[in-house]
Amino acid sequence: MVKETPVEKLDYEKALEELDAIVSALEGDEQTLEAALALFERGQELAKLCAKLLDEAELKVQQLTAEDTLTEME
Template identity: 65%
Template sequence: MTATAKPVDELNYEEAFAELETIVAALENSQQALEESLALFERGQLLAKRCADLLDSAELRVQQVNVHLPDLPDEDASEG
């Protein structure tokens, strides 16, 4: 992780998830000093929250579209 890392709140889902995967791999490698591991962990927590927030936002948008377009078949109808 570099000091010039993009702020978490400016990352889109794909960017945040990719960086989170990199951090997980680095932490699994366990080659960092304790302080670096803690910094990676903290950044990873922020990235995980960002991903969850973006997914929640996308889900809300889908629900709003479904409310405004009720004639579209819902996913339950296509499963049966």
């Protein structure tokens, strides 16, 4: 990974895309232990970010739909 953007600056799609690439790299050719560890660490950071963004999105949806303004009648 040459261009290492700080994980927290990535949006969900970019993070997932990079995570996909990392997983493919780890699954593919044999890496040196050092390289594999670096990839894995980056992968974990990306996964953590993705999970966090998903949790936040779901919470946001639930909050938005919980605001039930439609039931009040005059």
